[in-house]
Amino acid sequence: MINAIIVDDEYMVGETLKNHIQNHITGITILSVINDVKNAKSTILKLAPDLVFLDIQMPGLNGFELLRSFEEINFDVIFTTAYTTYAIEAFKVHAFDYLLKPITIDELKTTVNRYYLKRRTYSDKQHITSFLEKIEHLSSKTERITIPEIGALTIIQTSDIICLKSDYGYTDVYCKDGSKITSSKPLKHFCEILKNNTKFCEIGKSNIVNLNYVTKYYNEGTIILENTIKISVPRRSRKTFLATLQQ
Structure with a gap:
């Protein structure tokens, strides 16, 4: 059984992902859904999850900055993002799993199955730092943006x-x-x-x-x-x- 945490500043997105996992994915238990990214680090350290579903685009402290704040990253990461193909290549090259928003059940199943096949812990700080530098450079060229509405997301x-x-x-x-x-x-x-x-x-x-x-x-x-x-x-x-x- 894999214990997981969801970090997403959009309440409905986090709850929808949690429901998708609970209803359609076996082997993953959601310990917490965190909407306030300021509380994410302390909750992750306290609950010690195996896996974190991490939103990238969050105000105040984005997903990359959150990861940088850890001295050691001893959990796996599946990023949730609205980034387009040019940035997805960086995920693939660095072997990180990702979910494109809006997240569908089929895409969730595919990503989780891929994660199961090559599950590993990215505690190598150099590896994740290299990835973050690459993806943050690409993020300055962001081509798409996710616009949260009441009850919906528009990209x-x-x-x-x-x-x-x-x-x-x-x-x-x-x-x-x-x-x-x-x-x-x-x-x-x-x-x-x-x-x-x-x-x-x-x-x-x-x-x-x-x-x-x-x-x-x-x-x-x-x-x-x-x-x-x-x-x-x-x-x-x-x-x-x-x-x-x-x-």
Whole structure:
């Protein structure tokens, strides 16, 4: 019997994965589902699982940073991610198992069976450090992003996003096709995910803009984006924004 922990900041995603495992996978017991990544390390050390299903894209402390915080990694890892093919090659080369979101039962079965065949513990710090350096470099080129909604996940190309706007604890994601997706996550969640993507610029505390869609900037601090979207740049941020825009 393999004891496992799920670490995912999205409550419904973690619970769905737990239910899939309990209902369709034999030989794995879920000890805990952790939604607050700040508690993940202490819980893992306390419960000493054999396996951790680890989300990568989490605000505050992502999955890679969590792994780096361990002096010794004496548990196996199956990553859960929305990364596309270019990054998946890094998983394969370094022999890590992964689940692509949204996670299906068939994909879960395939991944767990693959894990059973080559089960090992990645306590070699050099091996996992090499992997993290590779995958974090690739993550700066993130092509897709997972947008948590209430009761659903939408995965879209980052290149299709015009801007993201804060909306009282939620986030409105405006897309080039004219659609708007309202996420159940606050804007800071997306700031963390997109922080290494040079195409996106955070403006104040309320907006993230895809610089590729800026069509005009007025000196009084108004940005015009495609689809006639307007955003005001706070006075304190204008100089930095203009420097970024002209790079």
